[in-house]
Amino acid sequence: MSIPDYNKVQLARSILSEIVSISRRKITIMEFCGTHTHSIFRSGIRDILPENITMLSGPGCPVCVTDNRDIDYCISLSSMPDTIIATFGDMIRVPGSLKSLQDVRAEGKDIRVVYSSMSALEIAENNQDKNVIFLGVGFETTAPTVAGSIIEAEKRGLDNFFVYSMHKLTPPAMKAILDLGEVKLDGILGPGHVSTVIGSEAWNFLARDYAIPVSIAGFDIIDILLGIKMLVEMIEKGEPKVINTYLRAVKPSGNRYALDIMNEVFDVTDSYWRGLGMLPYSGLKIREKYRRFDASVQFPVEVKECVENKICRCGEVIRGVISPVECLLFDKICNPGNPVGPCMVSSEGTCSAYYLYGARR
Amino acid sequence: MNEEKITLSYGSGGRLTHKLIKDIFIRHLDNSILSQMNDSATFELNGRIAFTTDSYVVNPMFFPGGDIGRLAVNGTVNDIAMMGAEPLYISLGVIIEEGLLLEELEKVVISIKDAAEEAGVKVVTGDTKVVEKGKADKLFINTSGVGVIPEGIDIRGDNARPGDLIIVSGTIGDHGIAILSERGALGFSASLESDTSPLNRLVASMIDTVPDIHVLRDPTRGGLAETLNEIAQASNAGIEIYESEIPVKGAVKNACDLLGLDPLYIANEGKLIAIAPEERVSLLLDIMHSSQYGKDAKVIGKVTGSHPGIVALITKLGAKRILDMPSGELLPRIC
Numbered sequence: 001m002s003i004p005d006y007n008k009v010q011l012a013r014s015i016l017s018e019i020v021s022i023s024r025r026k027i028t029i030m031e032f033c034g035t036h037t038h039s040i041f042r043s044g045i046r047d048i049l050p051e052n053i054t055m056l057s058g059p060g061c062p063v064c065v066t067d068n069r070d071i072d073y074c075i076s077l078s079s080m081p082d083t084i085i086a087t088f089g090d091m092i093r094v095p096g097s098l099k100s101l102q103d104v105r106a107e108g109k110d111i112r113v114v115y116s117s118m119s120a121l122e123i124a125e126n127n128q129d130k131n132v133i134f135l136g137v138g139f140e141t142t143a144p145t146v147a148g149s150i151i152e153a154e155k156r157g158l159d160n161f162f163v164y165s166m167h168k169l170t171p172p173a174m175k176a177i178l179d180l181g182e183v184k185l186d187g188i189l190g191p192g193h194v195s196t197v198i199g200s201e202a203w204n205f206l207a208r209d210y211a212i213p214v215s216i217a218g219f220d221i222i223d224i225l226l227g228i229k230m231l232v233e234m235i236e237k238g239e240p241k242v243i244n245t246y247l248r249a250v251k252p253s254g255n256r257y258a259l260d261i262m263n264e265v266f267d268v269t270d271s272y273w274r275g276l277g278m279l280p281y282s283g284l285k286i287r288e289k290y291r292r293f294d295a296s297v298q299f300p301v302e303v304k305e306c307v308e309n310k311i312c313r314c315g316e317v318i319r320g321v322i323s324p325v326e327c328l329l330f331d332k333i334c335n336p337g338n339p340v341g342p343c344m345v346s347s348e349g350t351c352s353a354y355y356l357y358g359a360r361r
Numbered sequence: 362m363n364e365e366k367i368t369l370s371y372g373s374g375g376r377l378t379h380k381l382i383k384d385i386f387i388r389h390l391d392n393s394i395l396s397q398m399n400d401s402a403t404f405e406l407n408g409r410i411a412f413t414t415d416s417y418v419v420n421p422m423f424f425p426g427g428d429i430g431r432l433a434v435n436g437t438v439n440d441i442a443m444m445g446a447e448p449l450y451i452s453l454g455v456i457i458e459e460g461l462l463l464e465e466l467e468k469v470v471i472s473i474k475d476a477a478e479e480a481g482v483k484v485v486t487g488d489t490k491v492v493e494k495g496k497a498d499k500l501f502i503n504t505s506g507v508g509v510i511p512e513g514i515d516i517r518g519d520n521a522r523p524g525d526l527i528i529v530s531g532t533i534g535d536h537g538i539a540i541l542s543e544r545g546a547l548g549f550s551a552s553l554e555s556d557t558s559p560l561n562r563l564v565a566s567m568i569d570t571v572p573d574i575h576v577l578r579d580p581t582r583g584g585l586a587e588t589l590n591e592i593a594q595a596s597n598a599g600i601e602i603y604e605s606e607i608p609v610k611g612a613v614k615n616a617c618d619l620l621g622l623d624p625l626y627i628a629n630e631g632k633l634i635a636i637a638p639e640e641r642v643s644l645l646l647d648i649m650h651s652s653q654y655g656k657d658a659k660v661i662g663k664v665t666g667s668h669p670g671i672v673a674l675i676t677k678l679g680a681k682r683i684l685d686m687p688s689g690e691l692l693p694r695i696c
Contacts, residue, residue, distance in 0.1 A: 008677070009605070009677050009678065012677075012678055013678075016678075035621065038621075041682070042623070042676070042682075043676050043677065043678055043680065044676040044678050044679070044680020044681065044682050045678065045680070046680075047680040047681070047682070048678055048679065048680050115620065119545070219618075221677065221678060335688065336688035337688040347621050348621075355685070356683075356685050357682045357683060357685075358682050358683025358685065
């Protein structure tokens with residue numbers, strides 16, 4: 001059931017006034033998820049919250065946390081003969097060491113934007129004389145559908161469909177940020193989509209081990225404000241718990257079916273995150289059983305020395321240590337038309353949210 | 362179904378080329394100027410002329426609510442109409458990829474004919490080329506057009522003035538999302554149609570009653586956000602729009618939510634933005650509401666003296682933020 005717009009605004013205002021009335025302490029809340037970041041900026045939630053509540057954006061943008069070496073690897077894959085790269089749109093503008101997939105597409109490489117890994121499967125089916133490599137980027141939300149595509153490719157007997165898995169798991173990233181201790185967080189707005197798959201219980205360790213309250217929220221203005229209100233309540237009472245405010249989508253144990261498919265195809269592995277470095281058990285690799293679909297095994301292409309832009313501060317933005325406006329490149333050289341780092345590219349990136357929604361002026 | 366395909370020999374100038382032009386183009390588009398078959402079309406025009414050109418490369422060629430042919434006529438008709446001009450004559454250049462079904466080409470040409478009739482314009486000159494497989498994507502169309510601007514009309518993108526109100530003629534984002542849906546990008550059918558429509562008759566009735574409209578623009582590629590930014594910059598004026606007032610169909614909103622898109626940046630092909638002095642707006646809305654192309658018209662914001670060159674959006678929560686130009690590739694090409 002959807003709430004009519006007018007009532008929604010009334011409801012949002014009343015939740016906001018509750019937040020104002022219960023909030024006493026000066027607190028910092030991190031929204032983990034990039035889609036939350038964009039929703040918050042788009043609706044102007046940051047501007048209407050009381051001044052004692054600071055919202056900080058977290059690492060929940062899959063493209064942003066993808067390592068430079070992985071981008072370079074994708075570009076090398078695209079240079080192989082008879083190869084079609086299928087990818088989500090966000091990936092193609094991310095600069096690697098020397099160029100982006102968009103640049104090599106302009107040079108004539110066959111790179112196609114898809115909205116789902118199943119579309120990549122269709123491309124493979126229709127181009128049996130080419131190798132089709134899907135760039136597997138995304139968290140627990142995306143990984144099950146990619147796993148499903150691999151299972152489907154096996155069913156259809158496709159021998160020209162491959163996946164380069166750069167999938168990552170979210171709880172280890174949240175843990176890494178807390179362990180680093182660079183930012184002091186009083187509460188965490190938990191990711192709604194990810195939690196739909198992994199379940200609210202997956203975040204229990206935050207309340208238990210770190211005494212930080214978590215509230216899992218959807219992406220509507222009401223969802224987000226309600227999530228913030230629950231956090232403020234827990235913080236003020238000093239009762240850290242995991243509260244699920246996205247009840248219409250998130251179950252305590254998540255989506256068993258999606259998790260089973262993901263586990264069938266992928267195994268947990270250590271993974272390198274931009275900004276956070278190597279995190280143990282934080283990535284997904286394709287299991288031995290499905291290795292014939294694994295582009296990293298089938299096409300061990302060479303990646304030349306990786307070059308990082310030393311001035312770009314995406315890493316610190318991802319960890320919530322600095323705001324994008326503190327980066328020297330922001331708005332001066334780096335903008336969505338000429339992104340230096342991935343945080344400016346992705347529709348979930350923090351720099352892009354700051355830029356698009358006018359925090360620069 | 363007729364499986365006959367267009368081959369390179371249809372474009373090499375011989376008998377097949379003539380057959381193609383005669384049997385498909387002339388047959389459906391014929392009029393007294395076109396049938397003269399001279400190297401140029403000749404006609405008389407009086408007054409200030411509006412002259413425009415646009416190319417159409419939409420994929421897929423056929424989509425709910427229209428096809429590339431209807432789009433190619435309406436796009437050019439609307440660009441002329443946005444100057445307050447009455448569109449009269451258009452040219453039609455087609456680049457065909459070898460292998461296109463003759464039947465598909467004919468379907469597009471029939472739809473060009475229908476669209477031209479609906480808009481009241483004539484196709485008076487044309488050109489056909491066939492290129493090798495892979496050198497084009499089925500069918501590319503270019504149309505140019507001319508129209509006459511009535512005496513005393515001065516409608517331009519740099520004409521927005523503080524105090525003016527901003528009207529949009531109907532729901533936004535329909536075309537872009539219909540195209541995405543037809544491509545299967547949504548993974549489900551959005552039951553949406555492209556809004557591709559000729560707006561010249563609507564515009565004629567608007568300027569007939571309110572000749573002092575300051576700005577007319579059709580927010581095509583880049584959507585409402587791009588067009589408003591262009592107007593704000595050209596007019597060196599600030600623009601303020603209200604999120605709660607912007608008409609968006611439920612299906613468009615839902616599809617955008619799912620794909621992480623913003624309807625404000627999605628293409629339209631049958632909508633216009635009108636900017637006019639506040640005291641003229643209620644009359645203008647009455648006129649618009651009586652047309653099928655403007656029945657959902659409403660005021661969405663105003664032109665201000667503050668923040669020149671910048672478009673601000675007042676969100677539903679009452680926060681004010683910048684509505685920026687879109688940047689880079691938002692979607693695969695859709696118009």
